[in-house]
Amino acid sequence: MTNELTGKEVRIIRDLDYLALLARQHPTINSATTEIINLQAILDLPKGTEHFISDIHGEFESFRHVLKNASGVIRNKINEIFGNTLRESEKRSLATLIYYPEEKLDMIDINEREINDWYRIHLFRLIQVCKTVSSKYTRSKVRKAFPKEFAYILDELINENEDRINKYEYYNKIIETIIDLDRARSFIIAISNLIQRFAVDRLHIIGDIYDRGQGPDIIMDMLKEYHSLDIQWGNHDMIWMGAAAGNEALIANVVRITSRYNHLELLEDRYGINLLPLATFAMDTYGSEELEKFMPRGVEITEKNFKEMEMVAKIHKAIFIIQLKLEAEIIYRHPEYGMNDRMILDMINYEAGTITLGDKEFPLNSKEFPTVDPENPFILTEGEKTVVDRLKRSFMNSLRLNDHVKLLFSKGSMYKVFNGNLLLHGCIPMTEDGEFLPITIQGVEYAGKAALDELDRMARQGYFSIDPEAKEAGLDAMWYLWCGPASPLFGKKKMATFERYFIEDKTTHVEVKNPYYSDREKVECIVKILEEFGLDTRTSHLVNGHVPVKVVKGESPIKADGKLLVIDGGFAKAYQKETGIAGYTLIYNSHGMNLVSHEPFESTEKAIMEEKDIVSTVMVLESARNRRRVSDTDTGEELRIQVDDLLQLVAAYRKGYIKESIHSGYKESRTE
Known part of the structure; x- marks a missing residue:
């Protein structure tokens, strides 16, 4: 003793x-x-519910709905609470009210004659749902989430004792007073938002918020307000992060991709990027021939919109040639990247209209390269320099873009270890024989976890450093993360963008994936990775995005005996023909882990007007024999340390x- x-x-x-x-x-x-x-x-x-979403790609309407319905969690709670006491139509109506309270109430005000009775019924139902979804949290945490104007009332109603004999009239009077004082609408909105808040304790975004869809900025605005969030960077996020930091090659990539999907208004109107110098340069420099490959995707070209689409195509082509020149500068600075085969403009026979790749020569579908000097193909013309300078100033000075990028840095990282799971957008680069592929960063070799940690640090250096040399090194690393052959965010030997635009032979379009993508089917590969990150290989999982799961071709999102879960199922409409569905999400709660597949979301309008939820299919991956508690989580470990202190x-x-x-x-x- x-x-x-x-x-x-x-x-x-x-x-x-x-x-x-x-x-x-x-x-x-x-x-x-x-x-x-x-x-x-x-x-x-009980452990809080975690919600995993991946590869949103700007599809803000689908994302907003999945966020609001918590991948079916709220509808499940309604079923649990009301069972057979409500008709299916009443449950659908209640769910829609919770998801879109303001819009639904606008309709109710028009259609409901006995509005006070409607308010009374739905207030009691909403209180029941809110009591259930908040029951796994402390009263202190619940109170902190209350809006100030209704804090006392909500505290009374949600924490009402089940034995209401003595207080029945008291609680009933609260509801009647809310209605009499014309506060029912505001109260319904407040309690619906609370239900959404309590349905999910933590949101994980497994990368690629940006590109393809038209509303990544709207998604970022939603994420800014989310109560508990982490983000694992995707390669499409990285180009926007690098563009905001001033990487000229990534700026060109951002403009090229937004041109390709006809979303230039995202840059001009919502991020305040001045595209006029580029548009003027493109119209003055490029002719109207040989633009087919550069016409926007997903747009029906008509006589009415042809001139506009032609201008977008010229912008698209002009910025792509600028991109190739800027990327060559980075490749030249970094021989360790091993990307000399991507210095494309040096491989073209401009007179013959051919290109030599490896030991083969291929004809090009266009000979129009008016800004390329065959003797010095990587030199920007004066006009191109002006365009790049103006774009760079615009990107670096865009307050809204940089606000969103700072959120990606503050809430994001290359990977996340959380509650025994490894969350990672792309891959852990591997060699053909199953070892971690070394990556040379500033003269030092890194592999596995150490490589991801160093690349994470370099990306932050690229954005935040004020030392010119350190900043350039960080910016170059961000570009490598976008398209480098050993990039954990990209995971392919090359990005065949030039080939897809200019070469008809589709054998040149193939982008060979890193061996990780074949090895991840093997249990031993995922066990090796989990061990590298210090995780328990018996209970942990690796959660991946990046490469869409082609369900329509029989591919499964569950790999390596359930140790790896791939949740990129095609949120982006551009991928849905390949996948056959409209995305996967993952729910991890105190009862276990469920994978949810979603059918395409039609529109917010239909969700409200016709009370159409996303059709989702739930696959139970793991069911906990004993309900998981906070003590089983990372938070529990932190609390035990606090208790010890x-x-x-x-x-x-x-x-x-x-x-x-x-x-x-x-x-x-x-x-x-």
């Missing part, structure tokens, strides 16, 4: 400075022990190493 006490005292003396700081928050034995009791109680609460503080008080501050008072615990 003496040795144990001596050991405790040695530890107290060692940590005395820290314990003195902790004592400011808990100045008495009573406050410290009360907090220990609170934390121990939280550890026994507080126990040490209590011992320091009782052994006289720290004095209580009886009269200083203490604030209510901030623990959630």
Whole structure:
């Protein structure tokens, strides 16, 4: 016993400075022990629901709906609560009200004659749903989520005792008063938003918010307001991050892709990027012939819109040639990238209209390269330099874009280890024999986890550094992350963009994937990766996006005996013909893990007017024999450390190493 006490005292003396700081928050034995009791109680609460979404690609309407319905979690709660006591049509109507309260209430005001009865019925139903979805959280955490104007009322109604004999009239009177004072609409909106908030405790975005769809900025605005979020960067996010940081080659890539999908208004109107110098240059420089490959995708070309689409095609072609020149500068600076075969403009026979790739010569479908000097193909013309300078200033000075990019940096990273799972957009680059592929970064070789950590750091350096040399190195690394052969975000030997535009022979269009994408079917490969990140290979999973799962061809999202889950199922409409569905999402709650596949989402208007939810199919991946608790999570581990520290503080008080501050008072615990 003496040795144990001596050991405790040695530890107290060692940590005395820290314990003195902790004592400011808990100045008495009573406050410290009360907090220990609170934390121990939280550890026994059910684990919060995690929601995983990947490869959104600007499809903001589908994303918003999946976010609002929490991949079916809210509809499941409605079924659990009301069972057969409500008709299916009533449950659909209640779900739609929760997802889109303002829009639905606008319709109700027009169509419902007995509006007060409607309010009364739906207020009671919403309170029941809110009580259920908030029951796994502490009262403190629930109260902090309440809007101020309804905080007291919500606290009373949600924490109402099931035995309502004594308070039935009291609670009923609250509802009647809300209606009489014409506050029912505001209250319904507030409680519907709370239900959405409590349905999911943590949102994971497994990369590629940007490109292809028209609303990535709207998605970023939604994510800014989300209560608990992490993002794993995708290669399509990285180009926007690098463009905002001033990487000229990535700026060109961003403009090229937005031109390709006819979303230039995203740049001009919503991010304030000045495209006039580029448009003027393109119209003055490029003719109207040989533009077919550069016409926008997914747009029906008509006599009415032809001139506009032709202008977009010229912008598209002009910025692509500029992109090739800018990328060649980076490749030249970095021989370690091993990308000399991507210095395309040096491989063209401009007179013959052919290109030599490897030991083969291929005809080009266009000979129009008016800005390329065959003797010095990578030199920007004066007109191109002006365009690049103006675009660079616009991207770096766009307040809204940089606001969104800062969110990607603050909430994002190359990967995330969370509650025993590894979340990763692309891949862990591998060699043909199953080893981690070394990547040379600033003269040093890295592989596996170390490579991802260093690339993460380099990307942040590229955006935040004020040292010109360090910034350039970071910006170049961001470009490599977009398209480099050993990039964990790209995962292919080459990006065959030039070949797709200019060469008809489709054998040149093939982009060979890193061996990871064949090896990830093997249990031993995923076990090796999980071990690299310090995870328990018996219970952990790797959650991937990036490469769409071709369900229509029989491909499964579940690989390596369930240790790897691929949740890119085709949110982007451009991929849905390949996948056969409109995306996967993953739900991980206290009962287990479910994979949800979604049918295409028609529109927000139909979801509201016709009460059409996304048709989803749930596949139970794992079912917990014993319900998972907070104690089983990363948060639980943090809380146990806090309890240990507080126990040490209590011992320091009782052994006289720290004095209580009886009269200083203490604030209510901030623990959630």
